[in-house]
Amino acid sequence: AQSVSQHNHHVILSEAASLELGCNYSYGGTVNLFWYVQYPGQHLQLLLKYFSGDPLVKGIKGFEAEFIKSKFSFNLRKPSVQWSDTAEYFCAVNARGSQGNLIFGKGTKLSVKP
């Protein structure tokens, strides 16, 4: 069965610090990969996605993620965080060609101190 691991439950950073959130998945086949963001009190919004091609994916608000197939990883990065990045971040995976179900990680809460 597919699963997604997000190793950091809560990350606290100061503004301008660099961010890297880990995401590892378990599935041997071809996958689609996603990062969603949930700002306080809001719904989940897509941050970026990887389907194929360049393993370095750029998303909105300066975020990027790198797919490393050999490590089954899809880590999220941002070179300089802002207070407005305070949110919960969810990694998700879907087996290519499956019925459509996304498997979500448990989420990582990011708190950015001004």
Next chain:
Amino acid sequence: DAGVIQSPRHEVTEMGQEVTLRCKPISGHNSLFWYRQTMMRGLELLIYFNNNVPIDDSGMPEDRFSAKMPNASFSTLKIQPSEPRDSAVYFCASSPRTGERSYNEQFFGPGTRLTVL
């Protein structure tokens, strides 16, 4: 595009009452998902539909929960009778396509915050 629409946005009810949550997916999307989010358990998939047909309801916690999708533009999640432990935010999401050439990006609604007293 209006996005995924959910109603009500907030619901407060008493234990034992029936609760019905509603969802209108994005027009043209043929997959619909119901999730529950709590502090303790995080984001849980309850059930999902493809082309109005329930595909996997293994996440539905118990028989008190039921979901229907009578047509492509409407779905309901019903809890009868409701219990305090059902208090959570319930999200509906829709996805544009499934199958071999699908990419399965999901678009989430604003959620319904349910409080059962």
